[in-house]
Amino acid sequence: MSYSYFSDSSYSGQRHPGRPNYNPPHQNFNNPYQTAGYYRTGNQPPTTGRGRGGRRGGGRGGGRGYNELDRPFREPFRRARDQYDNNNDLSEKLNELEIVDDEKKNNGINFDAYEDIPVETSGSDVPKPVDSFADVDLGEALNDNIRNRCRYVRPTPIQRHAIPVALAGRDLMACAQTGSGKTAAFCFPIISGVLKSMKSPAAVASPAAGYGRREVTTAYPLALILSPTRELCCQIHEEAKKFCYQTGVKVAVAYGGAPIGFQLRSFERGVDILVATPGRLTDVIERSKVSLKRVKYLALDEADRMLDMGFEPQIRKIVECLDMPLPGRRQTMLFSATFPDQIQRLASDFLSNYVFLSVGRVGSSTDLIAQKVVFVDDMEKQDYLRNLLHDQRAKGNLGKNSLTLVFVETKRGADSLERWLCQIGFPATAIHGDKVQFERERALKLFKNGVTPILVATDVASRGLDIPRVAHVINFDLPKDIDSYVHRIGRTGRAGKSGLATAFFNGKNSSIAKALSELMKEAHQESPNWLTQYVDGSSSGGRRFGSGKFGGRDYRSGGNGNSYATEDNSYLGGYAGPDYGGADGEVSYDPPAADYGGGVEYAPPSPAEFSGGYGGDGHGYESIVAGGWE
Numbered sequence: 296m297s298y299s300y301f302s303d304s305s306y307s308g309q310r311h312p313g314r315p316n317y318n319p320p321h322q323n324f325n326n327p328y329q330t331a332g333y334y335r336t337g338n339q340p341p342t343t344g345r346g347r348g349g350r351r352g353g354g355r356g357g358g359r360g361y362n363e364l365d366r367p368f369r370e371p372f373r374r375a376r377d378q379y380d381n382n383n384d385l386s387e388k389l390n391e392l393e394i395v396d397d398e399k400k401n402n403g404i405n406f407d408a409y410e411d412i413p414v415e416t417s418g419s420d421v422p423k424p425v426d427s428f429a430d431v432d433l434g435e436a437l438n439d440n441i442r443n444r445c446r447y448v449r450p451t452p453i454q455r456h457a458i459p460v461a462l463a464g465r466d467l468m469a470c471a472q473t474g475s476g477k478t479a480a481f482c483f484p485i486i487s488g489v490l491k492s493m494k495s496p497a498a499v500a501s502p503a504a505g506y507g508r509r510e511v512t513t514a515y516p517l518a519l520i521l522s523p524t525r526e527l528c529c530q531i532h533e534e535a536k537k538f539c540y541q542t543g544v545k546v547a548v549a550y551g552g553a554p555i556g557f558q559l560r561s562f563e564r565g566v567d568i569l570v571a572t573p574g575r576l577t578d579v580i581e582r583s584k585v586s587l588k589r590v591k592y593l594a595l596d597e598a599d600r601m602l603d604m605g606f607e608p609q610i611r612k613i614v615e616c617l618d619m620p621l622p623g624r625r626q627t628m629l630f631s632a633t634f635p636d637q638i639q640r641l642a643s644d645f646l647s648n649y650v651f652l653s654v655g656r657v658g659s660s661t662d663l664i665a666q667k668v669v670f671v672d673d674m675e676k677q678d679y680l681r682n683l684l685h686d687q688r689a690k691g692n693l694g695k696n697s698l699t700l701v702f703v704e705t706k707r708g709a710d711s712l713e714r715w716l717c718q719i720g721f722p723a724t725a726i727h728g729d730k731v732q733f734e735r736e737r738a739l740k741l742f743k744n745g746v747t748p749i750l751v752a753t754d755v756a757s758r759g760l761d762i763p764r765v766a767h768v769i770n771f772d773l774p775k776d777i778d779s780y781v782h783r784i785g786r787t788g789r790a791g792k793s794g795l796a797t798a799f800f801n802g803k804n805s806s807i808a809k810a811l812s813e814l815m816k817e818a819h820q821e822s823p824n825w826l827t828q829y830v831d832g833s834s835s836g837g838r839r840f841g842s843g844k845f846g847g848r849d850y851r852s853g854g855n856g857n858s859y860a861t862e863d864n865s866y867l868g869g870y871a872g873p874d875y876g877g878a879d880g881e882v883s884y885d886p887p888a889a890d891y892g893g894g895v896e897y898a899p900p901s902p903a904e905f906s907g908g909y910g911g912d913g914h915g916y917e918s919i920v921a922g923g924w925e
């Protein structure tokens with residue numbers, strides 16, 4: 296077995312010759328900081344004693360992954376990079392970050408950070424936003440939980456706008472930046488609606504006959520919340536339970552990888568709101584343990600992910616083929632931080648006369664995240680990471696109160712990097728789709744409570760997870776598409792707090808250069824000069840829009856032959872500009888199959904693989920399920 300992060304055999308074979316079986320420190324319950332043997336300084340790899348120069352030379356003939364584009368530019372880039380790094384000491388940046396303590400976590404939100412965010416709504420008769428939770432009728436019990444259990448003092452912008460729309464019974468497609476409170480924005484109206492249904496005369500007269508209560512052995516939830524990953528599903532379930540505390544509303548969860556028997560038994564207590572991943576939900580429906588025929592509220596979190604190519608058939612099956620009431624007879628809410636036009640188009644099949652709401656530009660990142668891009672060749676990534684982490688630790692920016700999340704491309708890469716980090720004295724754990732659920736949950740727990748302040752992750756952890764104190768997100772491997780980048784870096788800089796995101800960039804990432812550069816400029820970040828040289832050489836820029844422009848507002852306003860009468864309601868002015876891809880009808884769509892690449896967490900199959908149904912040959916749907924959904 297190779298311990299190297301890289302698959303290059305000529306290199307990996309030499310990195311850790313004869314190393315005995317190794318248990319990461321956290322598995323031995325030792326404090327790795329006290330294990331002097333694991334701690335190394337300087338630039339030397341752990342056992343080989345080779346310096347940077349040696350590694351470069353050694354890799355040259357060995358397919359170590361330099362892109363040809365690197366060659367002419369490498370030296371100038373290296374100089375530019377060093378210059379850029381000197382001017383942008385990452386650890387200094389981390390020092391400036393606000394570290395949050397528990398008491399401040401929820402009520403210490405910096406609302407000023409959201410004041411200038413432009414908000415746009417479109418659709419007919421859009422209900423007006425509210426300034427406080429008291430301005431809307433959520434019900435006393437729920438309001439009490441918002442105040443006393445969550446300690447939310449004021450609604451965030453997405454909540455101010457989305458809650459009145461949802462309470463008015465309107466379908467909604469909502470896009471707001473990562474960490475801006477979307478979960479509560481769809482949970483509060485759902486809970487409020489369920490509470491009202493429970494008090495209705497029909498429910499009082501016949502409590503066993505419906506309204507989510509038990510009917511023989513089948514549960515009939517009133518609300519269904521779908522999420523793309525198990526961990527996000529658990530997180531939403533926990534949040535929803537907190538919001539529903541002592542309200543009488545019963546929340547249940549169904550996600551893959553966990554014992555189904557336990558989940559089924561929990562349904563016997565009654566289910567008003569079911570939070571689920573698509574695979575396990577389909578399973579429990581097919582076992583007749585859940586029926587969707589009384590669903591009044593349907594919410595899709597990370598809706599663009601749920602509907603992008605590859606995953607859409609299963610969502611369509613759930614929403615259109617399994618007894619779910621039709622659009623118009625249920626209320627549907629779709630939320631995400633990114634919403635490509637093509638996905639908006641697809642999503643509109645599930646909606647009826649909906650309101651489109653965007654807080655901040657669709658797919659943008661928040662200014663709260665300081666973004667840095669550094670030029671690092673593949674073979675230098677480990678050295679660079681080690682130096683970065685040493686620096687962070689020396690300055691007290693790595694530990695329980697300052698967590699670091701490192702994204703890599705492959706599951707194998709995640710395991711290797713985790714092992715290597717532990718070996719060099721940095722307590723790390725890893726999460727990816729090949730781990731069993733117990734290991735995934737354990738890894739998250741160890742990371743959250745700071746036992747292992749470094750988490751190495753694939754895209755399975757890129758969306759939705761709300762982990763307090765993530766101070767630094769490192770894109771060790773950049774993703775192929777900019778939307779994934781937006782979600783990944785969004786694991787920091789949440790709820791008004793600041794954060795830092797560092798991306799390791801090299802010639803292999805040129806397809807994302809343009810979009811990355813635009814995104815950084817838009818978020819008022821300094822984009823290094825050398826990146827523009829890659830921008831000039833890149834084609835579509837990694838955005839899933841052929842125009843290369845940032846993805847649009849409500850696609851219905853693009854004048855592409857839809858029959859909606861769209862009415863714009865801009866609240867902060869200056870938002871609607873000529874930049875939006877959706878507005879000029881130039882939209883084209885690069886299938887994400889090309890974006891996700893082979894062997895990575897989310898690898899949707901080609902449409903042809905779907906033509907025969909749901910797979911079963913190891914290449915189709917099942918491999919996706921293992922990869923990241925279930």
Ligand SMILES: Nc1ncnc2c1ncn2[C@@H]1O[C@H](COP(=O)(O)OP(=O)(O)OP(=O)(O)O)[C@@H](O)[C@H]1O
Nearest residue numbers: 401447449450451473474475476477478759761790
């Ligand atoms: N009104 C509020 N006041 C204070 N804190 C809030 C408020 N609403 C939400 N939060 C907190 O903000 C954090 C982020 O919320 P949430 O996870 O819902 O963000 P999100 O927009 O869904 O992010 P992502 O796009 O990454 O999924 C959570 O810790 C949540 O408790």
